[in-house]
Amino acid sequence: MDAAKNKYSIIVPTYNERLNIALIVYLIFKHLRDVDFEIIVVDDGSPDGTQEIVKQLQKLYGEDRILLRPRAKKLGLGTAYIHGLKYASGNFVVIMDADLSHHPKYFPSFIKKQLETGASIVTGTRYVTGGGVHGWNLMRKLTSRGANVLAQTLLWPGVSDLTGSFRLYKKSVLEDVISSCVSKGYVFQMEMIVRASRKGYHIEEVPITFVDRVFGSSKLGGSEIVEYLKGLIYLMITT
Amino acid sequence: MKHVLKLLSLLVVISALWIGLLQASIIPQSHTWLLPIYFVVSLGCYGLLMVGVGLMRFPTCPQEALLLQQDIAEAKDFLKQKGVDVGSD
Secondary structure (H helix, E strand, C coil), X not given: CCHHHCEEEEEEEECCCHHHHHHHHHHHHHHCCCCEEEEEEEXXXXXXXXXXXXXXXXXXXXXXXXXXXXXXCCCCHHHHHHHHHHXXXXXXXXXXXXXXXXXXXXXXXXXXXXXXXXXXXXEEECCCECEEEXXXXXXXXXXXXXXXXXXXXXXXXXXXXXXXXXXXXXXXXXXXHHXXXXXXXXXXXXXXXXXXXXXXXXXXXXXXXXXXXXXXXXXXXXXXXXXXXXXXXXXXXXX | CXXXXXXXXXXXXXXXXXXXXXXXXXXXHHHHHHHHHHHHHHHHXXXXXXXXXXXXXXXXXXXXXXXXXXXXXXXXXXXXXXXXXXXXX
């Protein structure tokens, strides 16, 4: 594939990310200087004025580089990707979080990995050397590690970081996989990568660092654990 | 094939081997009866070991938080200059 002809559509779902969206856009432009890309912001009717900020960014960077495709209200991550995909003109799609836990500086390594290997999906992993997490206490690390070992034992997923949502997909592959996924939240991310793995798509991993600035305000309680276990069982039975 | 079916077939194969061992009496019967328990316990221990090792070797990146702060400051400066509102959220 001719590298010069590749275009990357970056879908960023937002909800109340007035400040972060501006920072992310700046960082994306900083780290992707010689790459053809567009940013598709799917905002779910944020009450904090996120869309106004995006419009200011459009004036600064161009409406052809930043697409604002909002929705009326909070409708969930999976549908946000599907919505964004409708407007994506690239042959590759990147999905990432808007809260700066995912840093755009890793884009070049995602792109490089894909060009080197021809992979259909490149997924960021926090759990290998070169990657890492900051902002988690021991308990959080323990639950993360325990959840991961359980998922590896039960699902044989083929990737080291199942719940990660920093990924590069070939557009056709994303369209194929997303159409068969029905879960919500982080189980959705797991379902995407497991289904892709089952369908035999070539998946590669690159190490990424994850700075959790919101942990502490969101506790990992009993109900999250139950949801996770239900998600694992669902994936065991349906994939 | 759904994954749960793969796991069940694996279980069936292991059970068949176990029953075979029971009938062939290569190992004394008393030991053979306990094999499933040994298997489950070993699996559990292996799991705990993997969790423990993973926890010890959990990659952290404290310097990333600092770098992020620097990036945020740089971004705010640039955007403020260009007229984008980067007031606190």
